[in-house]
Structures are given as C-alpha cells and as structure tokens.
Amino acid sequence: MTTYSAEQVWPPFSESLLDWDEAFHDLMLNDRLRMTAYRQAIFEAVKPGDLVLDLGTGTGILSLWALQAGAARVYGIDLSAPILQQAVVRMQRAGFAERFEPINRLSYQVELPQRVDVLISEIIGNMADNEDFQPILEDAIQRFLKPGGIALPRSTSAYLVPVAAPTAHRNLRAGHIASLTPHYRIAELYRHKGIDSPFNLYYDCILPRSLYLSAPQLVQRYEGAWDQPASYELELCYSLEREEVLTGFKAYFIAELTGSVTLDISGDDIANGETSDSWKHAYLPIEQPIEVRRGDRLMLRFSRRYPREGASFRQVYRWQGQVERAGEVVGRFDQCMEEAALRN
Numbered sequence: 001m002t003t004y005s006a007e008q009v010w011p012p013f014s015e016s017l018l019d020w021d022e023a024f025h026d027l028m029l030n031d032r033l034r035m036t037a038y039r040q041a042i043f044e045a046v047k048p049g050d051l052v053l054d055l056g057t058g059t060g061i062l063s064l065w066a067l068q069a070g071a072a073r074v075y076g077i078d079l080s081a082p083i084l085q086q087a088v089v090r091m092q093r094a095g096f097a098e099r100f101e102p103i104n105r106l107s108y109q110v111e112l113p114q115r116v117d118v119l120i121s122e123i124i125g126n127m128a129d130n131e132d133f134q135p136i137l138e139d140a141i142q143r144f145l146k147p148g149g150i151a152l153p154r155s156t157s158a159y160l161v162p163v164a165a166p167t168a169h170r171n172l173r174a175g176h177i178a179s180l181t182p183h184y185r186i187a188e189l190y191r192h193k194g195i196d197s198p199f200n201l202y203y204d205c206i207l208p209r210s211l212y213l214s215a216p217q218l219v220q221r222y223e224g225a226w227d228q229p230a231s232y233e234l235e236l237c238y239s240l241e242r243e244e245v246l247t248g249f250k251a252y253f254i255a256e257l258t259g260s261v262t263l264d265i266s267g268d269d270i271a272n273g274e275t276s277d278s279w280k281h282a283y284l285p286i287e288q289p290i291e292v293r294r295g296d297r298l299m300l301r302f303s304r305r306y307p308r309e310g311a312s313f314r315q316v317y318r319w320q321g322q323v324e325r326a327g328e329v330v331g332r333f334d335q336c337m338e339e340a341a342l343r344n
C-alpha cells in the first residue's frame, strides 16, 4: 500500500496520460474521494432507459455504475486498448456485456449511431485542464449529447494560491521525487518534454491549507457547452498575509459533478481520506524562493497554451510574476514548461 505525506513530490500524472499503466488505474479506483463523488453523481444523473456515453472509460467503473443505475446502453470510448479490455472483462463479469459497447479510439475520431442522454467523463487533471479536456468535451457535447442532455461534470473551476512549501522545495532541489512504479521516471519525462530545470514543471503534491500565504483565486471555469478558451493568460493579484518564504503555488479544482454532488480536491486531511490519492494537488514551484511579509502584493501572470498547432495533451503552463513591497519589487520569478530549445 502506498503511503503519502504532505509536500512529498510526485511526477505529474496528467503529463504522461498516453502512457498510464495499471498501477495508476488502481490508484484511481482506490481513490475514495473520487469514487464516492462519481458514484453518487452517476446514480443521480442516469435514469432507467438512458443512453450513456462514458468518454475515457478506462477500466469501465463509471460505465458499470451507469448500467447499474438502469442505462439501456453505454458507449465506452478509450484510446488505450489494454485498459479498455479491462472494462470489457468487468462488464462480462457483471452480466452487462450486451449493453456495453467498447470503442477503442480517440474521441475526435468516433461517430456514434445516436446521441446520448448523459455524457459522463473523468478526464480532469488536478489543475482541471491539464488533461486537455476542454476541446475533448466541447466536441463531445456538440456531437454526441442530445439537446437538453446531461454532461457530468457540469462544471469545473481551477484555483491557484501562493504557498510556503519549504519541504517540497528541498525535495525538488535534491531530486527526491517519489514514483508509483519505475514506469514513471521523472528523468524520462524531463527528457521527453525537453525540460531543462525541475522548476519548469508542476508536480503532484499534497499541499495543506496551512501553507497558504493568501486566499485562493479562480483561474478558469469550464461549463455549459464547454467552449471557454483553453489557451488563456490572466493576471492575478494576491495580498500576502504572513511573513514566510514563498516557494510556489498550489493548484486544485472543484468540480460540480451534478447539481448536488461536488468534488473538491483541495482538502489535505490525509489520515481521514479527505485528500485525493490520485490527483493530490498540483505544485507549481519557483526556482528562487522569495522572503515575503504581511501586506506584500504578489502579482502573478499565469498562462496556458499549446506548444504548436493541433498538439493534443501537450499544454504549456507558464507562471511568472513579482512580489512588491511599498512599491518596490522584492523578488521575481518566471517558470515555463516550454521546451528550453523553443524558449531560447
């Protein structure tokens, strides 16, 4: 069994989405926060006789719940053949094979014979849009969902908050990065992405609320037709509340799965299971920590964009800014996931 502690640094799972193994799917299936919320939401949203699409069905757990709730038919789309095969086996064992249709393709390449009443998906990253769900869900809502049908989740909101996380910072400096299995080697991810400094990437990390230096602020909200832009740049201004050392930012999301079920991953009570094991939070470090004081102003410019045209699952985040005290700049930072070769 994997154990967790606050400020332990893990590779960002969302950045190796095309390469997930069974161990990561097991982690998701044992994530109590995630599973409880999705189960409740699916039983609330799916009515007997409904047609359902489970986009990114993985091992099929959400499809199983939809069928148990009475769905007439569930289409399960997943780009990974071996993982989708596990969904097929799950449905056979549960006696639902006749009502489950596996489709092993990227969703953009799929045509469905009919529109569905409910579109279910769990393709949310810990920063909400770090599994590139915006264009995927916008396309799926437009092409697959009946007018007036239900999209689950119905919205997501991502937040950023400055933190003092000295242990996480030390772990990064020392290269102490935990790994679920040897399959997720951080050096391999740096090489693959052309990342030149460990501080130019975000990490999965549990960052307790006690580390916050200010109140969290909204970054981006997706909802409705899911047509809010996935490339954006915004400026956030934080008033710092404590004398501490700023080491970076925590990002997390709150999703409204249905009108009454909310999934909020910001929690940090590891012992009581209020932390998501599979998402944790995202830690966006800064290379040079900044000593800050109560009343300082932190200006953050945060952006998300694609490295090139049509680059699915390859978003680039940049977090840059400065801390000001009585009109003077006391520290600056600029971290970017863009490949060093392109930046220079």
Ligand SMILES: C[S@@+](CC[C@H](N)C(=O)[O-])C[C@H]1O[C@@H](n2cnc3c(N)ncnc32)[C@H](O)[C@@H]1O
Pocket: 017, 028, 029, 055, 056, 057, 058, 059, 060, 061, 062, 077, 078, 079, 080, 083, 105, 106, 107, 108, 121, 122, 123, 124, 136
């Ligand atoms: C976070 S997992 C969730 C799996 C499962 N629904 C669950 O809740 O345990 C997301 C899955 O979506 C698949 N996926 C993501 N985007 C996809 C797309 N556009 N088309 C097809 N599959 C996709 C991935 O391969 C992965 O198996």
